[in-house]
Amino acid sequence: MNIAWTYEHKTYTLSNGVRYKPDFLLETGEYVEIKGVFNFQYDLAKIQRFESEYNVKVSILQEKDLRRLIKPTPFVFEHLKQEWKARTKVRGMDNFGKRNPMYGVTQSESTKAKIRAKAKARFEDPAFREKFLNSPKRKAYHQSRIGKKTGTLVPRISLICEICQRSFEVVQHKASKRRFCSKHCSIQAQHGKTSMTDSGIRSLTYAFALTNSEQLFSAKLNQLKDIFQPLLDSIKKEYNILDIRTICQIVVGIPCSRKEFLYHLRSYVQNVRGATTN
Structure with missing residues (x-):
C-alpha cells in the first residue's frame, strides 16, 4: 500500500504502570497491532487505555483480517508469514531456546x-x-x-466376576456390558466355552459356507467383514462367542485372518461339491 512503517518503534508506560509496545507505527501516525490469539479481557483494555492517554488510534488486525487484506493480491498468506519470520528475526515470532532473550538469565x-x-x-x-x-x-x-486419586469420583457399581467370583467395581454406564473382572477371566471364559461348543460352531460355519458358496467365491478381499457378519451374528446368538479369532481357531485349527478363513471355507466347499464349484 506504499505506506512507510516502523516495527516496535517505542515502549510506552501507561498510567497504571503497565508497559505497552505497539507492533507497527505507520507514517500516518496510526498504530497497528497484530494479534494471533486476542485476549479481550487484558489486551483490549490495555490498548484502549493507550489510545486514550496518548490520543492515538490503534488498529487491531487478526489473521482473518490479514487474509482479507491480501485476498485481491497474488500473494499467499503462508508464504508471506514465513518470509516475515525469515527476514525480520523478530523476537515474538520465534523465542524458544537460545533465541529467547531471557535464556540463561x-x-x-x-x-x-x-x-x-x-x-x-x-x-x-x-x-x-x-x-x-x-x-x-x-x-x-x-x-x-x-x-492418590483426587477430585470427585464417578459413582461405581459392584459386580461379581462370572469366572473367579471376585467382586469388582465399574462405572454405572458400563455395568450392563461387564461380566468379567479382567481380560484374563474373559479369555478363560472364551476358552471354556469353545471346549464344549466346537462341533456346533463347525457345523454352523460349514452350513453357512455351503449356503453362501457363490458369495464366498466372488467375494472381494476388502469386503469380507460384511460377508462374514451374518455368520458371526448367528454364532454370537447361539454360543455367545464374539471373537473371530476364536472362531477361526475352532474351524481352521489356528488363529488366522479373514482372508485365510475365506480360503479355508472355499476349500471345504470344493471338497464337498467338487473342484468345479463356482
Whole structure:
C-alpha cells in the first residue's frame, strides 16, 4: 500500500504502570497491532487505555483480517508469514531456546533478596498462611504426588466376576456390558466355552459356507467383514462367542485372518461339491 512503517518503534508506560509496545507505527501516525490469539479481557483494555492517554488510534488486525487484506493480491498468506519470520528475526515470532532473550538469565542477588523478603512478609500474615496451607488445590497436588486419586469420583457399581467370583467395581454406564473382572477371566471364559461348543460352531460355519458358496467365491478381499457378519451374528446368538479369532481357531485349527478363513471355507466347499464349484 506504499505506506512507510516502523516495527516496535517505542515502549510506552501507561498510567497504571503497565508497559505497552505497539507492533507497527505507520507514517500516518496510526498504530497497528497484530494479534494471533486476542485476549479481550487484558489486551483490549490495555490498548484502549493507550489510545486514550496518548490520543492515538490503534488498529487491531487478526489473521482473518490479514487474509482479507491480501485476498485481491497474488500473494499467499503462508508464504508471506514465513518470509516475515525469515527476514525480520523478530523476537515474538520465534523465542524458544537460545533465541529467547531471557535464556540463561538469572536473577541478581538483590532481586532474589526482594523475592525472599516478599514471600516471608506474605507468610507472616496469619490469614494468608492458613489459606495457603489448607488450600484444596495444594492438598490435591500432594496427594497426586503419592499416587492418590483426587477430585470427585464417578459413582461405581459392584459386580461379581462370572469366572473367579471376585467382586469388582465399574462405572454405572458400563455395568450392563461387564461380566468379567479382567481380560484374563474373559479369555478363560472364551476358552471354556469353545471346549464344549466346537462341533456346533463347525457345523454352523460349514452350513453357512455351503449356503453362501457363490458369495464366498466372488467375494472381494476388502469386503469380507460384511460377508462374514451374518455368520458371526448367528454364532454370537447361539454360543455367545464374539471373537473371530476364536472362531477361526475352532474351524481352521489356528488363529488366522479373514482372508485365510475365506480360503479355508472355499476349500471345504470344493471338497464337498467338487473342484468345479463356482
